[in-house]
Amino acid sequence: MLPRKFYNRDTVIVARNILGKRIIRKIRGIVITGIITETEAYRHTDDPASHAFVKQTERNKAMFDEVGHAYVYFMYGMHYCFNVVARHPKSKAGAVLIRAIEPEKGIKKIQKNRGTASLKNLTNGPAKLTQALEITKECYGADLTKDSKLYIEEGIKPKKIYESPRIGIKKASDKLWNFKINIKKI
DNA sequence: GTGCAGATCCCCT
DNA sequence: GGGGATCTGCACG
Numbered sequence: 631m632l633p634r635k636f637y638n639r640d641t642v643i644v645a646r647n648i649l650g651k652r653i654i655r656k657i658r659g660i661v662i663t664g665i666i667t668e669t670e671a672y673r674h675t676d677d678p679a680s681h682a683f684v685k686q687t688e689r690n691k692a693m694f695d696e697v698g699h700a701y702v703y704f705m706y707g708m709h710y711c712f713n714v715v716a717r718h719p720k721s722k723a724g725a726v727l728i729r730a731i732e733p734e735k736g737i738k739k740i741q742k743n744r745g746t747a748s749l750k751n752l753t754n755g756p757a758k759l760t761q762a763l764e765i766t767k768e769c770y771g772a773d774l775t776k777d778s779k780l781y782i783e784e785g786i787k788p789k790k791i792y793e794s795p796r797i798g799i800k801k802a803s804d805k806l807w808n809f810k811i812n813i814k815k816i
Numbered sequence: 817g818t819g820c821a822g823a824t825c826c827c828c829t
Numbered sequence: 830g831g832g833g834a835t836c837t838g839c840a841c842g
Contacts, residue, residue: 670834679834689827707824709835727834757835798834 631783634775637697637716641724642807644716645671649811652785653731655763656778662736662763664753665785668729668810670796672713674721678801682723692771693723700772700780701725702765709757712765714774714782729797730754732813733762786813 632651637644648666655662672680672693681690681703692701692715701713717724731753733740740752740762753759760766765780774781793806 672834681834684828687828703834704826705833706835707826707833711834713834729834755835761836796834 631775631777631781632698634696634698637714637775638719639716640718641673641716641721641726642671644714645669645726645807646791646809648714648716648726648728648782649791649809650786650788650813652734652783653728653763653780654783655736655765655780657739657764660736660739662739663734664731664759664763665734665813666728666730666782667732667813668754668808670727670729670809671807672725672727674717674723677805679796679799679805680723680725682725686723690723693725695771698773698775700765700769700774702760702767702770704767710760710766711756712760712763712769727756728759729756729808730810731759788813 648669651666653664653666674682677683682693686694697715699715701715702710704710713725713727715725733753741747743762744752753762769780772780788811792810794808795803796808
């Protein structure tokens with residue numbers, strides 16, 4: 631799996647470099663894996679859109695804690711989103727939102743969790759992939775650098791990375807901190 | 817295919 | 830007591 635130091639770099643760098651990596655989720659003996667295809671970077675004092683921008687609170691404290699852990703939060707009354715804590719050593723907070731993955735193993739389980747047989751609509755959104763992988767606040771703070779029920783390892787090498795403004799937020803839309811790759815031909 | 821309403825919880829002010 | 834890093838279904842055309 632990816633070492634701690636992978637996450638000990640600028641959040642935007644990690645958001646780009648984590649594309650193509652493989653996320654592994656184990657649920658009661660069932661293994662689900664997928665390739666990370668879309669991410670967003672959320673930093674600290676220079677990023678008004680970040681949860682960490684105002685100050686440290688009970689909800690966002692994981693963003694200030696050790697890198698390589700999970701930051702999971704609940705929103706809109708029904709959805710979870712999954713982030714990986716990552717930041718430059720000089721920064722106090724930061725996280726990379728995992729917005730989409732390309733499923734590899736455990737597709738049956740994913741379809742069951744998502745309640746659909748569709749293949750295209752399984753994990754192509756931040757709340758969809760947490761539902762597909764059964765990521766809830768139980769996973770808050772989980773260490774992603776250890777072999778456990780949830781971690782990240784090496785994957786494929788992306789060719790072209792596409793940059794855009796981050797999705798669904800109003801602030802700091804000038805920052806092109808949404809990154810994605812196209813891996814339809816693996 | 818686009819657009820909008822509704823779901824409905826938790827943390828912060 | 831407000832609003833949010835979203836998704837789905839249904840309406841319309």
